[in-house]
Amino acid sequence: MSEILHLPLCYLTNELREHEAKAQENHPSPPLMERAGKAAADWLLTRISNTDKILIIAGPGNNGGDALVMSRLLQLQGVHCTTVLLGKINKLPIDAANAYQAYCDAGFLLQNELPTIEEWTWGIDGIFGIGLTRHPEGAFAKAIEYLNQCSVNILALDMPSGLNADTGVAFSPCVIAHHTLTYLGWKPGLFTYDGRDYAGEAYLDELGVPAGTASGTLIHTAPVQPPPRKHNSHKGTYGTVGILGGEEGMEGAVILATRAALKSGAGKVIGSCLGSLQIDMNFPQIMRSKPEKLLSQPLSVLGIGPGLGTSAEAQELLKTSLSLPIPLVIDADALNLIAANPALKTLCQQRNADTIITPHPLEAARLLHTNTESININRIESALKLAKEYNSTVVLKGSGSIIATPDGQWFVNTSGHPGMAVAGMGDVLTGMIAGVVAQGVTAKDATSLTVWAHGETSIL
Numbered sequence: 408m409s410e411i412l413h414l415p416l417c418y419l420t421n422e423l424r425e426h427e428a429k430a431q432e433n434h435p436s437p438p439l440m441e442r443a444g445k446a447a448a449d450w451l452l453t454r455i456s457n458t459d460k461i462l463i464i465a466g467p468g469n470n471g472g473d474a475l476v477m478s479r480l481l482q483l484q485g486v487h488c489t490t491v492l493l494g495k496i497n498k499l500p501i502d503a504a505n506a507y508q509a510y511c512d513a514g515f516l517l518q519n520e521l522p523t524i525e526e527w528t529w530g531i532d533g534i535f536g537i538g539l540t541r542h543p544e545g546a547f548a549k550a551i552e553y554l555n556q557c558s559v560n561i562l563a564l565d566m567p568s569g570l571n572a573d574t575g576v577a578f579s580p581c582v583i584a585h586h587t588l589t590y591l592g593w594k595p596g597l598f599t600y601d602g603r604d605y606a607g608e609a610y611l612d613e614l615g616v617p618a619g620t621a622s623g624t625l626i627h628t629a630p631v632q633p634p635p636r637k638h639n640s641h642k643g644t645y646g647t648v649g650i651l652g653g654e655e656g657m658e659g660a661v662i663l664a665t666r667a668a669l670k671s672g673a674g675k676v677i678g679s680c681l682g683s684l685q686i687d688m689n690f691p692q693i694m695r696s697k698p699e700k701l702l703s704q705p706l707s708v709l710g711i712g713p714g715l716g717t718s719a720e721a722q723e724l725l726k727t728s729l730s731l732p733i734p735l736v737i738d739a740d741a742l743n744l745i746a747a748n749p750a751l752k753t754l755c756q757q758r759n760a761d762t763i764i765t766p767h768p769l770e771a772a773r774l775l776h777t778n779t780e781s782i783n784i785n786r787i788e789s790a791l792k793l794a795k796e797y798n799s800t801v802v803l804k805g806s807g808s809i810i811a812t813p814d815g816q817w818f819v820n821t822s823g824h825p826g827m828a829v830a831g832m833g834d835v836l837t838g839m840i841a842g843v844v845a846q847g848v849t850a851k852d853a854t855s856l857t858v859w860a861h862g863e864t865s866i867l
């Protein structure tokens with residue numbers, strides 16, 4: 408399987424600031440703000456007709472400057488625009504002040520209050536971009552609420568105002584955009600946590616600037632190809648997956664995981680339950696085994712945790728599993744057991760073979776001995792911390808799953824949909840990852856490919 412090569416970078420705000428500063432220096436003309444406003448005007452011009460009326464709201468910073476450039480260029484094309492500037496003119500940053508001057512020089516009108524008559528077909532949000540630092544209040548909050556209650560298409564420039572570009576946490580209020588045209592590089596906040604609910608469809612315009620340096624990667628397509636298969640191969644070529652879990656009443660979790668492992672291309676799959684596992688008549692090729700026997704077999708990878716429970720027996724089996732020199736995919740109750748038992752945590756930290764952990768935010772909170780909220784307010788940081796602390800490749804589940812590796816890389820997944828918020832989805836993911844790892848794929852490649860494919864297909 409090839410390395411992850413062709414995915415776009417994902418920038419944190421401080422990385423974007425550096426990227427922007429270098430771009431201003433190395434590619435000064437035309438100014439970036441002029442390009443940003445033009446990109447937005449061009450974007451809109453392909454989507455409107457001459458009967459459309461556009462409301463443009465510009466804020467107190469450079470995001471507002473983008474909006475002023477956009478408005479000027481649209482009006483020069485004869486588009487009907489009403490433009491509101493919320494910031495104080497004498498406090499505009501230099502680039503936005505230049506945009507303001509160019510707007511006035513072109514002879515167009517500006518308003519400093521929201522209009523009372525609503526006659527828009529599009530609303531443009533240029534209130535705040537990546538410079539948002541706190542809850543929008545006063546006139547800014549009113550403008551955001553105004554845009555949200557207009558039943559028209561909303562285009563946000565760079566970020567929906569009120570959405571944190573790094574974390575995807577939405578302040579209240581926050582613009583609910585139908586579209587977001589983001590500049591220079593992707594921001595994780597557009598895709599993770601609240602991001603997708605507020606950004607709508609996201610588009611990138613790099614403003615003609617070559618890629619800079621970013622710590623993250625955006626998964627928006629299959630990041631790697633599935634392993635190629637030779638005609639001259641057999642089931643032994645594609646590895647053996649063991650899945651261990653399913654206490655009494657939870658055996659279905661193992662059924663889901665084993666099916667997913669099989670469908671992901673593993674050569675052989677063996678399911679094992681603490682409860683009683685019946686033959687899966689839909690997939691009778693899935694084998695069954697008693698837990699102790701499973702752990703003494705030559706497995707390529709073990710998925711442990713789906714429906715496992717937290718009994719003493721489960722704990723013993725997990726202890727044995729953590730000592731196996733094979734890749735492990737650890738989910739659900741197996742994570743809860745590790746979180747509650749320092750000796751198991753130490754075993755996990757000391758492993759030499761790949762370990763992949765797939766917590767949802769509550770499981771992540773238990774593993775880091777904190778609460779769910781502190782996980783959610785910074786999902787990237789939480790995933791990186793887990794990866795380091797547990798010497799594992801991490802999939803932090805939830806909207807915009809974050810993958811983090813022990814060496815500090817992080818990825819944001821963009822596939823998936825709200826229909827996936829249903830019991831059993833995590834079991835399927837565990838099985839899929841195990842199925843791909845069984846074929847010899849590294850933990851990083853297997854998780855990024857599988858998390859993306861899981862969201863894209865939602866199999867079973």
Ligand SMILES: NC(=O)C1=CN([C@@H]2O[C@H](COP(=O)(O)OP(=O)(O)OC[C@H]3O[C@@H](n4cnc5c(N)ncnc54)[C@H](O)[C@@H]3O)[C@@H](O)[C@H]2O)[C@@H](O)CC1
Binds near residue numbers: 441535
């Ligand atoms: N400087 C440049 O050359 C470029 C900047 N660009 C645009 O500039 C944006 C970043 O500009 P800025 O750093 O000026 O940031 P913003 O325009 O996002 O806003 C920052 C301003 O709003 C204030 N502010 C933040 N949160 C507030 C709140 N809740 N209530 C009231 N005021 C608040 C800040 O004190 C600051 O004055 C990007 O998102 C992008 O849209 C683009 O034009 C690309 C080029």
Ligand SMILES: [K+]
Binds near residue numbers: 532535566567
């Ligand atoms: K904005």
